[in-house]
Each structure stands twice: as C-alpha cells, then as structure tokens.
Amino acid sequence: MKATVQPPKKRSRLRKWLKRILMTIIIIILLFVFGVIPYGLSYLMTQSAFNLDRGDSETPAIYGANYKDIEFSSIDGNRLSGWFLENNGKGVTIILCHGLNRSRVEMLRRATDLWCAGYSVVIFDFRRHGKSEGEHRTLGYLERFDVRGAVKHVREALRPQDKIVLMGVSMGAAASLMAAAETLDVAAVISDSTFLSFEETVTHHAKEFLKLPKFPVVYEFLLITEWRIGLDYEDFDLEKAVEKIGDRPVLFIAGGADRRMPPRIAERLYQVCKSPKKDLLIVPGARHGHAYHTAPEIYLNKVLDFIAKI
Template sequence: MLILIALIAAIFLFVVVPGFLSQILTHGGFNYPDPNNGKAPISYGLKSRWAEFKSSDGITLRGWYIPSDGPARGTIIYCHGLNRSKVEMLPRAQFGHQLGYNGLLFDLRHHGQSGGKVTSLGYYERLDVLGAVRYALEVEKAERPIILWGVSMGAVASLMAAADSPDVSAVISDSAFLSLADTVRHHWKLLIHLPAFPIADETLYAIGWRAGFPPGDLDSEKAVEHIGLRPILFVAAQGDRRMPPAIAEELYSHAQSPSKKLVILPGTRHGEGFNQARDAYELAVKDFLTQVKAR
C-alpha cells in the first residue's frame, strides 16, 4: 500500500503538476479585460489611432499608434508582460510622448484584443514585436530610431526581436528573465519550495511541448549577445524576488555596447518600477535615450 501511495504521489508530482502548470502558462485565458479596462490613450491626454497588423507568423495583433505632437525624435514600441495588456504600458507611453516620441502599444498574442491561442513566454512573442516594427516603419512611416521598451515577458520578447532585426536601434529591458530554463527552476524553488530537479525540467519540457518550441532557445542572454553594439537599458526592481537584480546584472555583463546602462530601483517589486519609483526610472530612460541614434 505504501508503495502504491508513493507511486501515485510521484506521478502527481512529476507528471500532473508540471502538465497542469504548463497548460496554465501557455493556454491560460489571458484575453480577459485588463484590470484597468476602460482606460485608453485619451485617458492620458494622448491622441491615437487604432492599429491592426500581423505578427511575422500571421497572428492578428491590435493596439494603438500614438503620433508625436511635432517632429518625432523616434518611435518607441511598448511590450507588456504576461497576463497583462497594452493598457499596462500607457503610463510609459505618456512619458515617451512627453519626450517627443511616437508610440505603438499593442497586445501580444493570446492577450487582450489580439489573436492567437498560445502564449510562449517570449519565444513566439518576438514575432509579434517584429510585426510591430514592420507596421511602424511600413504603414505608419514612423521616424527612426526604433526603440523597444518591454516589461517582463515583453522585455524578453523585445530582446529576442532586437537580436533578429537590424531595424531596432535600442532596447529598454525591464525585469527580463535570463532564460526560460533559469526562470522555471527559480520559480519552482521560490513559489513551490521544492527542489528544482527534476520537476523544473519536466515543467520546462511540458511548456515547450505545449507551445511548440525548443525551450532551450528562449534565452535572453544569447539575445543580448546577438544585439551587439546597440545600446540596452536594463531595469531591475530591488525587491523583485521573481527576477532579482542579479539577473539584470548578468544580462548587463553580456551586453557589448559602450552605451549600455543598468539601473536598480530601490523599494520596488517585479515590473512595478515605473509606478513605484517613477522619478528615478524616468531620469534613467531620458538619459539613455539621448545616446540612441537611428540606424
């Protein structure tokens, strides 16, 4: 009887739990209204027009294009985090607009008002970002430089897209993870208080299988290396237990640009630096953008 109980427990722990978690992460219902539903660019005093375009693999994406009031200094594409929507990025877009930039905010696949049935935590979302870059340049005729500003999953997608696109001049990466493997193992230990091996590896495999990509290829560190000499601003929250500052420091160490920057915001949590330490955040972004040139 004890052997049977142990066997059932092992199956539950090593098969059912990773399978369930991977299902939630990749196929969870992220198309529900944002907690800030009802807010739009006009809520922040911004004039906008509806934007609808395709990702590089044909998914319909929807959002807002916010032109600058005068001659634009460039164009910022804003990328939200997991289980969020374009609404999350509106305060940042308001700041970018104040600095004289065009803005493009959109829902990543399987989020908000965009299409798609699967979330890949950044892997296929990079194709969404590439579609946004193409839309900004070809449809809106947006001014360069093109800057990607992403939070959490959106930061990972931005880094990976920049590695693939020479049209991107710079990236603002807020709370990105190091790699999918690293973050899955870290979250197992942090949230479930269990040894990462072998459960994390089972979860990693299940995520890749459900979303249809090699999990080892979702790697921000490699993307940073491929971005080369283009500048990156890494933002980390000092109180972030999910993506602690050490991750941003590691990514920063792999960036090759002499204009790379790292800012760690005290008294802030994961992805909340802009809301909780806005003055310091805005100062870092403003200083960083002065060094970004069109490609």
C-alpha cells in the first residue's frame, strides 16, 4: 500500500498557521511579562485595601492610657485619623508610624509603653490605611507627607513647645526618615526595619519571594509605578535621606532573622549617618517588624535610653 503524499500547498498552509500560532503565543508571553505582571504588582501595591488590623477594636484605654481622637491633614491634603496620648512631664512628643497593610493598632503597645514612661504620643493611620483617606499606598514615598502633617499638627495644635521624635516600622520607618530629611522640626528618628531604596527593596522582594528577574519585570514595575502615581523611584532613597538628616540622632533597629529587610540595611544606614548620637540595635531571631515583640524589654530600654539623650 502506497503512502499518501500531502500536496505542497497544504503543507505550506499548515506551516503558515503554525507560524501564526507561535507568533501569537510569543506576543501573549511578552505582553504578560512586560505588561500584565508588572502592572498587576504595581496596582496591588498601591491600590490594595488589605489591612491586617481590620476588625481590631483595641484602643489605648485597654492598656490604661488616657487619649483623645484627632484628625489632621497631610501636607498634600489627605484627611488622617489618629489618637493623641498626652503627658506633661518630659517635653517630648513621639509620633509613631505603622507599616504597610497595617494601621495605628500595630503601634498601640509601643505607644502605651512610651506614654507610661512619661512621653506624649501620637499614633495615626497612614493614607489609604485604617480610618484615613487616600488614593495610593507608596511604601513611604507619599506617606512622608502624612508624617510631616502629623509633625505640623503637633507643632501648631497639640504640643508646640515639645521636641518631636519620629518612630516608624518598615514603611513607617522609611516615611519617617524621608520626612525628617525635609523638616528641621524633627529632633530625632527611630527607624525600625526600613529599606535602603525603593528600587533595592523591589528588586530584593522580586528575587527572594517571587523568583522574578530584575530585567524586565522589576524595571517595568518601577516605570509603571512612576507613570501611574508620579513616584520618582530614583529619589526614593533612604541613604540620601539619612545623609540629609545630618547630625540629628537616629536609632536604627533591625531583626536578626528579617529576610525582607535584612540587618545589613540597618548597618549600612548606621554607617551613612553623620550623627554623633546615632545608635544601632539588632534583635537576634526577630523577623521583619517583630523586634519589639521578640524582645520587648531590650527594645523598650534601648528606645527610652536613646530618647533620654536627645
């Protein structure tokens, strides 16, 4: 029995269809890699309404602290909500700044500890977190305007005569450092688990947790985020912020087991800092943002000792 030979025209037509299918697949993959993944990640980071503290009804009263509800504006016009725990003894007000996808509740135990030690304390929700307004979350870039709004509110309405100390965790630490670099109303900063720069932390997280390459995904993410919300990622640099803070005291804190913001970051910023009153605390075994919970007595003693020397 003779084999049937396919006519040349049919073979040619089949090859054309296979080429078209292959090109379509390649285009879809390229669009996915260069567009869908970075745009989706950018959207999730900036637009998410996820909140780990959602439904948590704790207030300072649970820990025996007197407080009042406050509202104020960021310097770019977002209405922000918070609590004020007032003390008249030490002439220092500490503004506490929470991390991404959290709320003021993350800082509540620290706030009441500091209040019990004699300090006035402000804790508030960043834009698009908790009870505050806001369109975007930006890991600290725009949140620095929230911190500056809190500083302005303390200076003008709450405790005009007090020294102001900023204390933040993760995103809150980044926002605090950037805010302090832009206003001399801040006397000192306590930076817990910050990153080096926006580009560095995006690259690190993409590689460490998502197994994504810097090219093209991270570069596309940075460009898309810059285009979407006006975030200048080259200016979002905490080393530059620490340099601008000058000789004002900064305490850098990190968790020894932090995979997201490893201790080398705090050590690097400590080296960059020009202040003769700078300090560094690495808490062994602490994961990201958990230095306080891992060793509360060591953490609090270091913070109180640092503030007392300002």
